[in-house]
Amino acid sequence: MKLTFLEGKDVRITWRRITSDYSHWLSFIVLMIVAIIVNLYLGSLTSFLSWTNLTNQFIQGTIVGICAMGMSLVISAGMIDLTVGSACAFISGMGIQVLNSTGSVWVCLLFCLGAGFIIGLINGVLVTKGRIAPFIVTLASMSAWRSVINQIGQGGPFTIDTKIYESFRLISAGQVWIFPNLMIFFIIITILTSIIMSKTKFGTYVYAIGSNELAARLSGISVDRVKTTIFVYAGILYGFAAFLLASRLSAVASASAGNAYEMDAIAAVAIGGTSMAGGRGKIVGTFLGILMLRIINTVLIMAKVPPFLNGLVQGIIIIIAVLAQNRKKQ
Numbered sequence: 001m002k003l004t005f006l007e008g009k010d011v012r013i014t015w016r017r018i019t020s021d022y023s024h025w026l027s028f029i030v031l032m033i034v035a036i037i038v039n040l041y042l043g044s045l046t047s048f049l050s051w052t053n054l055t056n057q058f059i060q061g062t063i064v065g066i067c068a069m070g071m072s073l074v075i076s077a078g079m080i081d082l083t084v085g086s087a088c089a090f091i092s093g094m095g096i097q098v099l100n101s102t103g104s105v106w107v108c109l110l111f112c113l114g115a116g117f118i119i120g121l122i123n124g125v126l127v128t129k130g131r132i133a134p135f136i137v138t139l140a141s142m143s144a145w146r147s148v149i150n151q152i153g154q155g156g157p158f159t160i161d162t163k164i165y166e167s168f169r170l171i172s173a174g175q176v177w178i179f180p181n182l183m184i185f186f187i188i189i190t191i192l193t194s195i196i197m198s199k200t201k202f203g204t205y206v207y208a209i210g211s212n213e214l215a216a217r218l219s220g221i222s223v224d225r226v227k228t229t230i231f232v233y234a235g236i237l238y239g240f241a242a243f244l245l246a247s248r249l250s251a252v253a254s255a256s257a258g259n260a261y262e263m264d265a266i267a268a269v270a271i272g273g274t275s276m277a278g279g280r281g282k283i284v285g286t287f288l289g290i291l292m293l294r295i296i297n298t299v300l301i302m303a304k305v306p307p308f309l310n311g312l313v314q315g316i317i318i319i320i321a322v323l324a325q326n327r328k329k330q
Contacts, residue, residue: 024273024285031292035299044302051178057294058183063088063248065186065290066241068265069193070234072286075269076197077230078210078278079134083123084238084265085258086146091115091242092252093149096158099246103164105171112243113236119145120235124228142262153254160250172247182244186287189237194283196233206230210278260311267314268293293317 039048047053067084074081091112099108119141126137160168174181197203205226208216217223246252272289274281296317297310305313 024271024282024288027271027273028288028292031295035295038299039302048298048302053298055178055180055183057291057298058186059180060297061290061294062182062186063241063245064261064264065268065287066189066237066244067261068268068286068290069189069283070237071262071265072193072269072272072274072281072283073197073206073230074134074234075266075274075276076210076278076281077206077227078213079127079227079230080138080266081123081134081231081234082138082262083119083141083145085261086142086144086149087116087119087235087238088242088245088258088261089252089254090145090149091119091239092246092249092257093153093158093254095243095246096160096252099164099168100161103161105164105168108168108246109240109243112239112246114239116235116237116239116242117232118235119238120232121228123235124231127231128224128227149254155255157251157253158246160246165250168247169250172244182248185240185244186290189240190283190287197281197283202226202229207279207281210275211280263311263314264290264293267318270318 035048067088071081071084094115095108095112098111099105102108123134123137123141126132127134130137170181172182176184197206205216205221208219208221209223209226213223242258245257249257268289269281269286270276270289271292272282272285272287274285293314296313300310300313301307
């Protein structure tokens with residue numbers, strides 16, 4: 001009887017570990033099965049499983065996905081960043097101005113990365129040196145950058161000059177063999193971020209701070225430096241995402257560009273299995289989270305659900321993900 005009890009306990013522990021460590025894969029598989037059933041019922045399974053649709057999911061999700069990689073670090077450290085959409089709008093709008101003035105794609109890219117670095121550094125310094133809660137800092141930053149770009153653009157669009165339109169557009173619209181550039185960029189950023197978080201001391205420090213900041217300080221980790229670096233890295237990714245956004249749209253609306261990017265990024269991180277309380281998470285989970293959001297959106301469109309309800313669906317997804325995380329802790 002005792003052996004049977006122990007064996008049952010081992011089975012429960014094993015199942016708990018599987019559902020905890022691989023929850024993102026299980027969620028992705030279940031969602032794919034549901035999507036296949038829905039598309040089979042609607043008679044559109046062939047188009048859903050086509051390479052064109054698969055790559056389109058990557059194309060639609062890449063820009064937010066790159067931002068979500070930065071958000072993964074922020075949330076893993078027990079913080080939050082609401083500047084995503086406004087930062088992308090500001091950087092992409094100003095990046096187009098720089099591109100039109102210089103005619104150089106490389107100068108535009110460097111500007112976007114530099115602007116993202118500065119935005120991230122400001123957030124990081126205010127959080128660490130100003131001792132202000134990340135939610136308050138990034139909420140103020142979100143409002144400020146959107147206001148600035150609206151003032152500069154007077155609420156209108158920033159448009160790329162026709163002389164450089166084609167060459168700049170190819171950055172996001174081009175492809176290598178059968179792989180779209182945006183898909184390649186997303187995968188590279190995912191791999192880079194995954195290596196940083198799983199193979200470096202910095203990644204270990206991020207999870208340590210998210211798990212127990214006081215213990216991390218007492219163990220000798222420079223918490224302020226790590227937190228600032230997190231915001232800087234996230235800001236650089238926002239800058240690169242803004243560069244791709246400008247390339248993809250060719251005209252960036254100052255008032256609406258990047259709207260709800262922070263919502264999408266947080267949703268992807270949450271359903272990807274990263275703990276919203278910090279201390280635990282997987283970058284591949286965020287990667288799958290973005291794809292799951294795109295699949296959900298596709299299924300809603302196929303089912304003719306009004307697009308205005310997408311936000312409701314994402315809100316429900318976030319709540320379910322957090323509830324599931326809380327159940328794992330019990």
